[in-house]
Amino acid sequence: MSEGPLIAAVEAGGTKVVCAIGTGPDDIRDVAVIDTTNPKDTLHGITRFFSGARAQFGRFEAIGIGSFGPIDLDPKSHTYGYITTTPKRGWQHIDMVGPLKTQFKVPVGFDTDVNAAALGEYLWGSGAAKDPLIYLTVGTGIGGGVIVNGNLLHGLLHPEIGHLHVPPPTNKEVIAPECQCPFHKSCMEGYASGPAILKRWGVKPDKLPPDHPAWEDVSDVLAHGIVNLILTLSPNRIVLGGGVMRQTQIFELTRARVVRILNGYLQIPAITQHIEQLIVPPGLGERSGILGALALGQAALRQGR
Ligand code: ADP
Numbered sequence: 001m002s003e004g005p006l007i008a009a010v011e012a013g014g015t016k017v018v019c020a021i022g023t024g025p026d027d028i029r030d031v032a033v034i035d036t037t038n039p040k041d042t043l044h045g046i047t048r049f050f051s052g053a054r055a056q057f058g059r060f061e062a063i064g065i066g067s068f069g070p071i072d073l074d075p076k077s078h079t080y081g082y083i084t085t086t087p088k089r090g091w092q093h094i095d096m097v098g099p100l101k102t103q104f105k106v107p108v109g110f111d112t113d114v115n116a117a118a119l120g121e122y123l124w125g126s127g128a129a130k131d132p133l134i135y136l137t138v139g140t141g142i143g144g145g146v147i148v149n150g151n152l153l154h155g156l157l158h159p160e161i162g163h164l165h166v167p168p169p170t171n172k173e174v175i176a177p178e179c180q181c182p183f184h185k186s187c188m189e190g191y192a193s194g195p196a197i198l199k200r201w202g203v204k205p206d207k208l209p210p211d212h213p214a215w216e217d218v219s220d221v222l223a224h225g226i227v228n229l230i231l232t233l234s235p236n237r238i239v240l241g242g243g244v245m246r247q248t249q250i251f252e253l254t255r256a257r258v259v260r261i262l263n264g265y266l267q268i269p270a271i272t273q274h275i276e277q278l279i280v281p282p283g284l285g286e287r288s289g290i291l292g293a294l295a296l297g298q299a300a301l302r303q304g305r
């Protein structure tokens, strides 16, 4: 059992929020799942869980939050710790860090849900010590987090990999799909997110059989995005998670397309011989995000934030 400090972790998603308390992956003392309704009730649900957890397990020393976004990660900004321009109704300009910091008076680590998941995978999952590492989630949306030189990649904002421009999938049997993203004409999320698959085929993605042409399309789109990521970031590991990736045949289809699209340009064994070790499922399964949030709390404690 882990002996580290007790940390409160929050994985805030667009449909549900996972809260956990523990010291590490082998020592999670309690978990709660709260529906993401309006900000007031949702934040209240989070603080209520952690107040109860504190009474039961003792004082926790930091909080880590991985949140859906876009979010403000600039410590100098007066809206640091806020969800900013999200399309999710009622959640624009919502302070996530402030209420928790005020109530519990401990350091708070804050990052995107996918950066949190990248950190979880890098520390304890299938990306352990692989750097650079990219974590991509293919679910209700598509998003990605990146570790470079042991640190989460921030910059102008944070990576928004789901909106990488890709060509439309080229399935000869059916008419080309329409990109469902309200912002872009041809992006990964607009073609390969769960809702985009549902819209195109009229069937929930979990109900589509493994040999359905939908998966050729999805793999085509993911492979184009991944090739762009390989060429820009030179990752040593790419972890693909999220609900849509439960259709595990997508892994093989995507790997094959990545090799095909690269077309012999990168003659390295990681691509030509062992691509199944480069593009992998999450080692932490569905727990990458919440454990990554816990790791954000650990980092905030170290930095005294
Ligand atoms: P979120 O992205 O909201 O955090 P998930 O990662 O679970 O949540 O992704 C939800 C999406 O994944 C939905 O669009 C759903 O239809 C899709 N999905 C869930 N299970 C499967 C499955 N077995 N096969 C394909 N798609 C799935």
Ligand code: ZN
Binding pocket: 162, 163, 181, 182, 183, 184, 187, 188, 189, 190
């Ligand atoms: Zn887009």
